[in-house]
Amino acid sequence: MRQIDKAPETSSMPLYRQLQESFIADIKSGKLKPGDVVPSTYALTEQFGISRVTAVRCYEELKSLGFLTAKRGGSTKVNPGLHFATSNIDEVVLDLSAPDKPLILHLQRPPLTLVPFKSWMRTTQSVIDSVIDNECNLSSVAQLKASICRLLRLTRQIDCTPEQVLLFDTKTQAYNFIARCLIDKGDIAIAESSCDERLTSALCEAGSDMQLLSIDREGAAVDHLGWRVPGKLLALSPNAQLYSGAVMSERRRALAVKFAYETGSMLLEDDGLALLRFGKTPEPSMFHQYKNVLHLGCFGAYLAPLTELSYLVVTPEFAQSFAEQIAAATATEARLEHSVLNTFLQSGQFEQHIFRQKSLLTKARQEALEFVLSNLRDIVTVGNGCTGYELLLRFHSRFDKHDLGQLLLERGLSSRIFSSPESTRFELSLPLAAPTGVLSALKDALLTLKSDLETMDERNGSESFQPDQVESFAVGAMGNPVCA
Missing domain, CATH: 3.40.640.10 (Type I PLP-dependent aspartate aminotransferase-like (Major domain))
Structure with missing residues (x-):
């Protein structure tokens, strides 16, 4: 793990963020593999001479991003659901056979921009x-x-x-x-x-x-x-x-x-x-x-x-x-x-907070819907859910899952994608509350992806999608045991 700069004049990045970036680099490089146990917060405190509050905040951020996972009374580990490419593409590789569990857990936590x-x-x-x-x-x-x-x-x-x-x-x-x-x-x-x-x-x-x-x-x-x-x-x-x-x-x-x-x-x-x-x-x-x-x-x-x-x-x-x-x-x-x-x-602050969250999310959802319906309706449909911090987009079934997966990886969108094993389609989580720069970059990537898919359609001779086609909405199947 890289050494972090304790002196404020040597780095403008907060200590917890330096430590966080160091962990992410080690995970992506393979030094820390999925399932590996990471040092305790007390060990980090001794190793780097930082406060335990800094160490705890670093781990909480990494858990919220899906890089780490922990159970009460147990060790903190690199999330077993992470998979990384050995190529030059510095992104999470899509696991085509299982849902992206880190993303599912991430969907249950509010964006930091909405935390009071x-x-x-x-x-x-x-x-x-x-x-x-x-x-x-x-x-x-x-x-x-x-x-x-x-x-x-x-x-x-x-x-x-x-x-x-x-x-x-x-x-x-x-x-x-x-x-x-x-x-x-x-x-x-x-x-x-x-x-x-x-x-x-x-x-x-x-x-x-x-x-x-x-x-x-x-x-x-x-x-x-x-x-x-x-x-x-x-x-x-x-x-x-x-x-x-x-x-x-x-x-x-x-x-x-x-x-x-x-x-x-x-x-x-x-x-x-x-x-x-x-x-x-x-x-x-x-x-x-x-x-x-x-x-x-x-x-x-x-x-x-x-x-x-x-x-x-x-x-x-x-x-x-x-x-x-x-x-x-x-x-x-x-x-x-x-x-x-x-x-x-x-x-009454909790109710006020919920009211504020709903107001901001409702406005953001309307803006996201306008963007999707204006620009992406030929490649995705909008999920029918009406709750949460994300807008769920489902790619049309005409796209080959493997080819689409590779394009998503190349466009840096793989970390926001998941799919059930039996599904032939990917679903993408579009955040409703994110920093402006992040959201703009994500929208640009989606527009580029649309262009890639249109080119792929032309190459394959596929017919263009008709907006009035009804697509089924189903995830999973009853009766499949999931416990080994």
Whole structure:
């Protein structure tokens, strides 16, 4: 790893950024390979003589970019899903046989341009001043849970008590808790084909036989679940399907509840980015529609990297049945992060932040749609999702997947592409909130790609695409086990 410059006069780049660039260079050069364990933040502190805060920020940035991955209680590693070319093209190589998992994880975190750093820091300072000046204690976990209950009642129509709210440091920790409580070896767990890889990992480690649901315009295709082997867990994201943003129809929701009721399955409702649904309020939660529903939410979806705190709303029966596991796995002692988030919620700043995010994203989405429809409609269709920080574009099926993959690589677009194994098409994630220079470069690359594809069409003698052609929207297939 390259030496970093500690003296400010020798480099205008912040220390954490120097360290970040050094890691990226080592990963791309092959010195650090996918799956390799990287030094701990304490080791970096000793090696470079930097603060641990700098080291932590570096790793958080690398994780948000998809270069590193980490599990609670485990080592931080180079993301196993990364693949790099040995040629002179300094870009991530497309893996044509598997989804781009780093990108899927990236889609769940807000762009840094939308993170309320200043208001969060002001809230943090006010909490610290209050503790010092008044010699009072930090807000208790119970107070934070009460604030979350008020938020859920207001935004998601969930009526619950603080005792029903379980707090976790991260969403990964929540997934692991759910898997440990509900899954025994050989149990069937049913999830969406493009579900969060942290959920997949937790269920597989618990020994589940995991089955996947395809995704279409109505969300997860639960229509034929009734005649399949009953699952122990049915995990859905009805308000903001990852990654398409598809919202599950009322008909599909009713079918999912019916299946869970008839089979005795636990239904996990992952709320994802539901609060950012464009032009509409989120659909009501399924929590009160069926007795065995768990509602999972993560503040990191809107506030990362400021906080990754997650919450799981459970039924009183669940809380009683798994009391020991809950006591061992959930947050019980107050921390500064809890107090800051509690104040952020109580003061109404969180709702203000969501309103601001939605306003900015709605405007950016309209501008992105105008660009796509004016310039790219001959090569892509726009996904039907209406939630999140990205606009999902699907390349037309007439393009050969391998040839298109090579062009995407050459144009520097490969890091924003993913595809399911059974799909013949690539999908591209167009960011709605990015620095102007980044977005301009991305648009220029797409226009160049369009020219390349038109040339390829002429060479192959393909007929031009007719805009009124209807393209199917489906991802994944039910019944394919994903756990080895």
